[in-house]
Amino acid sequence: MQEAVPAERKPDEVQAEMPQPEQMPQRTDAPRAAGRKNRADMKKSLKSIAERMMTHGGGQSLDAISLKKEAVMREVLDADTLTEVVHIANSIPVEWLMDVDEIPGNVFRAWAFGILEFRKRGKYYGLRDLTVILVFLVQVLGPVAVVNHALVGVGQEGGAYYDWSNFSPSLQEWANNWNANFLRMFLLMAYWMNGFISMEDSWEDWQRAFLFHAFLSKGSNGGNNFSLYVGAFTKCWCTFWCCIATFLIIGQLTGPLDVLYDILGMFFVYGLDSLGGDLNLVSESSWPAAGLGWIEENLEHMGAKVRPEYNSRKGQVRISPIVRSAFLSVKYFCLLGVIVAPAIHIMTPWFIIAGN
Secondary structure, three states: OOOOOOOOHHHHHHHHHOOOOOOOOOOOOOOOOOOOOOOHHHHHHEEEHHHHHHHHHHHHOHHHHHHHHHHHHHHOOOOOOHHHHHHHHOOOOHHOOOOOOOOOEHHHHHOOOOHHHOOOHHHOOOOHHHHHHHHEEEEHHHHHHHHHHHHHHHOOOOOOOOOOOHOOOOOOOHHHOHHHHHHHHHHHHHHHHHHHHHHHHHHHHHHHHHHHHHHOOOOOOOOHHHHHHHHHHHHHHHEEEHHHHHHHHHHHOOOOHHHHHHHHHHHHHHHOEOOOOOOOOOOOOHHOOHHHHHHHHHHHHHHHOOOOOOOHHOOOOOOOHHHHHHHHHHHHHHHHHHHHHHHHHOOOOHHHHHHH
């Protein structure tokens, strides 16, 4: 009996029987431009990276991480003082902080959250509080003193530096001293633009810090937002008067080096309340900006879950419209000055009106 010989198959039939690679589904939506991610996508990406690091590196499941986060939030809502909240924020794992928006601090916020109270030690007890008061006085009175020196002359021998009765618009001085005048104009525009941007950022940062502080104060003892209001007033006042003072002081300077020195002096006064600055009040490491930002971000979806009374606390916090109006007024004043201040500066005969 002869064996059956299989019929020879064509190459096309053989290729059809071979397993074919899976076809990729066609993209129906418009492709996103390379390198462009919106903020929500970036936050999700960073969060997933952090969770994978904790899961694989620390041997913890996502459920265990979630339970830990809820435990931290429970400690925050049960804290007796705001100083305890700051210490909890300092102890939050770094892996949780990769996707948070920090809450920037300054000496007034450090005072409100009890950091200065915690740092009082030994024979220098209370000197930090006194230094904060001195910072407030310098930022409030310093720019006004410069304006008084140039315009009014109260409390100084010889009266005001400028005699505005001799004012007559002229471009002659600009042509004679254009080397320093160009530098003056650019620095003046930069300073007023910095004031505009700074007021926008300061308003956002202040209301975040205020709402966060006020909410936590509802469930803890000793919450006092007075220093936050002091900080808001100081920021608006100092920005307004520093811009005016800058316009006046650079007119009496003849050399580029003098212009730079005086502008830097006004920047120093403006940033005197910053953390980690020239004054040894509060270091930047003492203010847990990222930790407080994490707590603020997770209060919304964890607060009611770990403590049912969260929602009743939440509706008790309000921002004064007066504070908002103050920030917006100074902000748009600075924006107007970006154009108006250099134009007036160009047409002012500074050498002629400098009577004293």
